[in-house]
Amino acid sequence: MTQMQQAQRNLCRMLGLYNDEPEPIEAALHEFIGMFNGPLLLDVSDALNEMFNLNDDGAEAIDNALIGMIGEGNDELLEVVAHEAV
Structure with missing residues (x-):
């Protein structure tokens, strides 16, 4: 396992997205990213x-x-700001 994969696995564990089951890290990352598909809750x-x-x-x-x-x-x-404001 590469250092990047180890870091991703550790981050997912800390975020509660990954446990020690042999689930691919990609599945946990897709689940995490999926939490942001859609409008934000009003409280957020x-x-x-x-x-x-x-x-x-x-x-x-x-x-x-x-x-x-x-x-x-x-x-x-200013042009970029004006363009984004439209």
């Missing part, structure tokens, strides 16, 4: 919004201030 969405201040009215002003600080490449970044 609310927690993320709170953690990252996504509902903050001042967030746009902070974003604009940070964009103003980057200097070179500002126009390209």
Whole structure:
């Protein structure tokens, strides 16, 4: 078993996705990834919004201030931000 496979197996054990049964690591990884297929639960969405201040009215002003600080490449970044906002 490679070091990467050992690390994946250990991570899956710590996350409770894998036990000592001879189940392939890929099956455990697919099960873990499958947990994220679909909309987030409202509690999870609310927690993320709170953690990252996504509902903050001042967030746009902070974003604009940070964009103003980057200097070179500002126009390209503004185009990307404007395109993503659409």
